[in-house]
Amino acid sequence: MINIVIPVHNRKEYTRQCLACLSVQTYRNFKIIVVDDGSTDGTAAMIREEYPDAVVLTGDGNLWWTEATNWGVRYAQQNLDKRQENFVLTLNDDTRVEPAYLQTMLDAYRKHKPCLIGSVSVDSNNPEKLEYAGASFELYTAGGRHLAEDYHYNYRELVSKVTYVESQSLPGRGTLIPMEVFEAVGLYDSKNYIHYMSDIEFSVRARKAGYRLIVNVASLVYEYTEATGIQVERQVSLREFLKGFTSIKSPTYLKVRYNFAIAHSKTKVIYFLCDIGRICTGFLLRKVRIMKPL
Structure with a gap:
């Protein structure tokens, strides 16, 4: 069944x-x-x-x-x-x-x-x-x-x-x-x-x-x-991006990402900081690609 x-x-x-x-x-x-x-x-x-x-x-x-x-x-x-x-x-x-x-x-x-x-x-x-x-x-x-x-x-x-x-x-x-x-x-x-x-x-x-x-x-x-x-590739404003860190509806909600880091990573807080750094870098790179002239 x-x-x-x-x-x-x-x-x-x-x-x-x-x-x-x-x-x-x-x-x-x-x-x-x-x-x-x-x-x-x-x-x-x-x-x-x-x-x-x-x-x-x-x-x-x-x-x-x-x-x-x-x-x-x-x-x-x-x-x-x-x-x-x-x-x-x-x-x-x-x-x-x-x-x-x-x-x-x-x-x-x-x-x-x-x-x-x-x-x-x-x-x-x-x-x-x-x-x-x-x-x-x-x-x-x-x-x-x-x-x-x-x-x-x-x-x-x-x-x-x-x-x-x-x-x-x-x-x-x-x-x-x-x-x-x-x-x-x-x-x-x-x-x-x-x-x-x-x-x-x-x-x-x-x-x-x-x-x-x-x-x-x-x-x-x-x-x-x-x-x-x-x-995740859709274009969002900086304000929307930052809001995602505190929204239950967002996959970048800091609380759940911190909880995962503490529960499952080998390096705890270091993992969490690297994770947030990776998210921010991805956002900036997408902005650069959008702004880059053809």
């Missing part, structure tokens, strides 16, 4: 199209668990009317991604059928997938287990543009890179060269997790990572516990990048 956990908040149309993709999956042994964190746009009513088999858990708007996901995982744990293999698939509503998606995830798990299986992601509006294919990093000076660089951010090139990529972390947008992993490492850390980085931090804990992190090339997620926080 795959328990598909989807946190949502006021994005009814994205949620509708995500559920539509799941409704036509070739693999049928799954349950959809939507955690609606205080939506006011009719999301819950739409789900109950159009997808009555889906479970809807209702929050008050203060769960954010991490605790909303934990609600879904807890529901799956409490309603476990121990006679079969059980998984959680974390998925964001601003995505779409193809009919064989769940089957490709299971096939990859059976080939590589014990492991977590992550998805390749591409731009929904430009499917040849590879957005994610794994990550590499070290825990001393915050060095790292996106493995999509190895394939020139081109999905066709990725497919032509490999069937999977071994990663050092996995995001929450399309990750298949055996239920036993939660028993081994616990749930997502909603105390220290309210919204961003909880998925990365969870996968790092899983890796430390001996689970491989596999990005399966055949498991493709189409990202609506305009609705996500992954388009």
